[in-house]
Amino acid sequence: MDGEIGDRDMDMSIQSTQTKPAAKPEAATAPKAAPKVVARDANVYYGEKHAIKNVSIEVADKSVTAFIGPSGCGKSTFLRCLNRMNDTIPGCRVTGSIAIDQQDIYDKSLDVVLLRARVGMVFQKPNPFPKSIYENVAYGPRIHGLTRNKAELDAVVEASLKRAGLWEEVNSRLHESGTALSGGQQQRLCIARAIAVSPEIILMDEPCSALDPIATAKIEELIDELTQNFCIIIVTHSMQQAARVSKRTAFFHLGVLVEEGDTNQIFTNPTDPKTQAYITGRFG
Amino acid sequence: MTAEAIPAGNAGPVANSRSLVEQGLKRRYAAEARFKAYGIGAIVIGLAFLVIVFASIMQRGYTSFVQSEFRLDVFLDKEVIDPSGTGDENDLLIADYPALIRDALVKALKLDPKSRTDTRLAGELLSTNADTAVRNFVLANRDQIGKTVPFWVLAHGNVDSVVKGAFDRSVPEARRKLKDKQLGWIDSAYASGLLAKRFNTGLFTFGASSQPESAGIGVALIGSLFMMLTVVLLAVPIGVAAALYLEEFAPKNRITDIIEVNINNLAAVPSIVFGILGLAVFINFMGLPRSASLVGGLVLALMTLPTIIIATRAAIAAVPPSIREAALGVGASKMQSITHHVLPLAVPGILTGTIIGLAKALGETAPLLMIGMVAFVVEYPRTPLDPATALPVQIYMWATAAERGFVERTSGATLILLAFLACMNILAVILRRRFERRW
Numbered sequence: 001m002d003g004e005i006g007d008r009d010m011d012m013s014i015q016s017t018q019t020k021p022a023a024k025p026e027a028a029t030a031p032k033a034a035p036k037v038v039a040r041d042a043n044v045y046y047g048e049k050h051a052i053k054n055v056s057i058e059v060a061d062k063s064v065t066a067f068i069g070p071s072g073c074g075k076s077t078f079l080r081c082l083n084r085m086n087d088t089i090p091g092c093r094v095t096g097s098i099a100i101d102q103q104d105i106y107d108k109s110l111d112v113v114l115l116r117a118r119v120g121m122v123f124q125k126p127n128p129f130p131k132s133i134y135e136n137v138a139y140g141p142r143i144h145g146l147t148r149n150k151a152e153l154d155a156v157v158e159a160s161l162k163r164a165g166l167w168e169e170v171n172s173r174l175h176e177s178g179t180a181l182s183g184g185q186q187q188r189l190c191i192a193r194a195i196a197v198s199p200e201i202i203l204m205d206e207p208c209s210a211l212d213p214i215a216t217a218k219i220e221e222l223i224d225e226l227t228q229n230f231c232i233i234i235v236t237h238s239m240q241q242a243a244r245v246s247k248r249t250a251f252f253h254l255g256v257l258v259e260e261g262d263t264n265q266i267f268t269n270p271t272d273p274k275t276q277a278y279i280t281g282r283f284g
Numbered sequence: 285m286t287a288e289a290i291p292a293g294n295a296g297p298v299a300n301s302r303s304l305v306e307q308g309l310k311r312r313y314a315a316e317a318r319f320k321a322y323g324i325g326a327i328v329i330g331l332a333f334l335v336i337v338f339a340s341i342m343q344r345g346y347t348s349f350v351q352s353e354f355r356l357d358v359f360l361d362k363e364v365i366d367p368s369g370t371g372d373e374n375d376l377l378i379a380d381y382p383a384l385i386r387d388a389l390v391k392a393l394k395l396d397p398k399s400r401t402d403t404r405l406a407g408e409l410l411s412t413n414a415d416t417a418v419r420n421f422v423l424a425n426r427d428q429i430g431k432t433v434p435f436w437v438l439a440h441g442n443v444d445s446v447v448k449g450a451f452d453r454s455v456p457e458a459r460r461k462l463k464d465k466q467l468g469w470i471d472s473a474y475a476s477g478l479l480a481k482r483f484n485t486g487l488f489t490f491g492a493s494s495q496p497e498s499a500g501i502g503v504a505l506i507g508s509l510f511m512m513l514t515v516v517l518l519a520v521p522i523g524v525a526a527a528l529y530l531e532e533f534a535p536k537n538r539i540t541d542i543i544e545v546n547i548n549n550l551a552a553v554p555s556i557v558f559g560i561l562g563l564a565v566f567i568n569f570m571g572l573p574r575s576a577s578l579v580g581g582l583v584l585a586l587m588t589l590p591t592i593i594i595a596t597r598a599a600i601a602a603v604p605p606s607i608r609e610a611a612l613g614v615g616a617s618k619m620q621s622i623t624h625h626v627l628p629l630a631v632p633g634i635l636t637g638t639i640i641g642l643a644k645a646l647g648e649t650a651p652l653l654m655i656g657m658v659a660f661v662v663e664y665p666r667t668p669l670d671p672a673t674a675l676p677v678q679i680y681m682w683a684t685a686a687e688r689g690f691v692e693r694t695s696g697a698t699l700i701l702l703a704f705l706a707c708m709n710i711l712a713v714i715l716r717r718r719f720e721r722r723w
Contacts, residue, residue, distance in 0.1 A: 088612065090536050117615035127606035129625060139624070140614035190610070197614055 036061035036201060036231045037082060041096035044077055044086065051077045055257045057250060064227050066246035066263065067235045070278065073252040075235045079203050082233065083119035084112050100201065117144055120194030124206040126186035128178035133170050136178040136189055137161060140197035156196055164192035165222050184215025191222065202226065204234040208241065220245050239279055243267050251275045345695025351484035351497060352439040352447040354410070354473070356388040358418055362430040365422060376423055381415035382407070385437055392478055393469050405466050411438035413498035438486070439479060441496045441689040446470050447481060450688050487696060491662040492673070496689020499682070501697050503661045507577045507672030508646060514581020514668065515588055515645050520638055523592030531600045532622055551590035558587045559654025567655060574656035578668035583655060584645040591644065595637020599630035632716040639712035643705050649676040675701045
């Protein structure tokens with residue numbers, strides 16, 4: 001996240017600079033390393049409704065990419081395509097190609113359970129299982145058979161909770177219910193649960209929208225640390241948050257990926273007038 | 285506070301909104317108070333009816349839990365019981381036990397054994413089934429033959445009525461079932477302790493009988509137990525599986541819509557229709573025996589199935605989708621997310637629905653009438669294929685009998701049935717509390 005520190009204090013007032021006319025198409029500055037996630041002309045339909053229209057994007061590994069946009073713009077829908085969570089919605093149809101490590105995740109040969117073990121997800125509302133803190137974190141490794149014995153499982157649980165920054169707060173009460181924690185702690189527990197299966201990508205769907213500013217700050221700090229090991233894609237309503245945590249930002253509007261680029265550039269010098277209007281708060 | 289006291293100058297489109305609101309307030313609070321009063325009134329009326337129903341059943345039925353019995357020292361005369369001296373089981377079975385008991389009673393009442401009238405009148409005080417206890421004792425303890433053994437033997441239903449104060453002595457003797465002489469004996473026997481009211485275990489153990497004092501719900505209890513077992517074993521797994529499939533796996537299309545509507549309709553089908561179905565399918569087509577508790581259980585299982593499916597679907601649908609997403613999100617398969625998370629969270633609702641369905645089945649009479657469970661069954665059913673009755677059917681049969689003893693037994697058995705239902709409902713509440721998890 002080097003080079004991002006200055007952006008943390010970015011205020012909305014900074015965005016008042018005039019935009020240049022849209023000179024370059026989207027994704028002009030592609031990441032140098034091989035992209036982790038590549039979508040080509042992805043379309044999503046909910047029955048008749050065309051929710052995502054021809055989205056093409058590349059997401060770099062070991063970085064944070066933020067999806068921003070007004071409500072109903074399709075950013076969450078697109079995020080949920082990346083671990084095929086949309087499969088559970090009746091009438092949902094995806095066309096085009098979405099590949100992770102060059103492998104099409106909508107290919108018939110791909111196992112969706114395996115995909116979800118590789119692509120973890122953190123949801124908008126903290127949703128710990130109504131079980132103990134330990135069981136919450138141990139659930140993933142257990143169903144996937146990642147550990148051979150109790151000691152290994154204990155170690156995985158401890159490591160996951162430590163990475164999620166929750167260990168200090170809960171190590172004395174691992175066997176109390178996960179639902180008894182505060183909202184911010186619950187969300188970090190959910191992050192620990194996602195980490196525990198050692199995914200490659202973590203999808204976060206507005207992870208802080210139900211949290212207070214202090215809990216939000218902790219989660220953002222955590223995202224910062226996690227980026228060393230994971231590819232993180234975060235959907236957020238808060239442009240400040242996108243500016244603070246992400247390296248690259250994609251702006252969605254009405255199911256269309258309007259603009260994608262360096263967070264710095266998107267927030268200071270967007271190429272598309274719609275992006276400009278959105279980040280300056282003129283709509284959405 | 286008056287409207288004048290309010291500073292003027294509201295900015296809204298209505299000039300004096302505050303005073304208008306104040307004017308309406310009184311009316312609004314009055315409406316609320318009225319509504320509360322209606323609610324309380326409805327509850328009071330409901331409770332009053334409940335109390336009346338329970339009081340009348342209790343008042344009529346509590347006497348059935350005691351039964352008049354004579355304490356007699358019966359001489360187990362070897363000449364009568366085992367004249368051949370071989371101990372032949374047949375001899376022991378057909379021996380004239382009533383005579384032995386009658387003689388014991390005559391002796392206890394200090395009557396002249398040579399007076400045939402007195403002996404006959406004394407014999408009328410005994411239940412026609414009084415010999416069962418003595419015969420069973422002899423068959424179990426053959427070494428006691430030839431000795432004098434104390435017994436509590438059942439008094440006749442009429443004697444029971446006298447003891448319980450339900451016998452009308454003002455009726456002229458000629459039209460009474462008991463003569464003055466017999467009433468005198470009963471009074472003195474009751475005073476001396478020869479005749480006493482004892483806890484009526486027979487009510488729970490006896491089978492059907494034409495005499496009220498030897499009629500009980502034993503067979504009905506076993507029949508009902510077999511039926512409940514059949515219902516639990518069949519309706520619960522099938523119902524939960526069907527609900528799980530419909531709620532979690534089935535595609536949402538026209539066919540599943542039709543299935544759903546039909547399940548809801550099935551829950552409203554009159555129970556007697558299930559009885560006709562059972563008669564046609566299980567007895568006429570499949571050839572299962574009549575009056576069997578297995579058939580009753582199958583019919584009740586069919587009847588309970590929609591209730592269980594609807595309750596289970598509601599319980600499953602009430603599990604927040606975020607829990608499913610959480611499980612799927614860490615890579616659980618659909619089946620794992622259901623068995624590990626959805627089902628455990630739905631258990632309280634499923635249990636409640638199941639137990640309420642079972643309670644409904646336990647109290648069901650009409651379909652059992654159709655499959656011939658209105659039967660006079662004396663022997664305990666050993667298997668679900670043996671003829672049996674059920675608790676509510678037994679109540680129905682007793683309700684049609686005129687004897688005082690059957691009237692009190694009708695209410696007594698109703699109390700027992702109600703007690704079972706209350707226990708099941710309490711169990712449902714306890715289980716729901718026990719398994720309920722908050723999230």
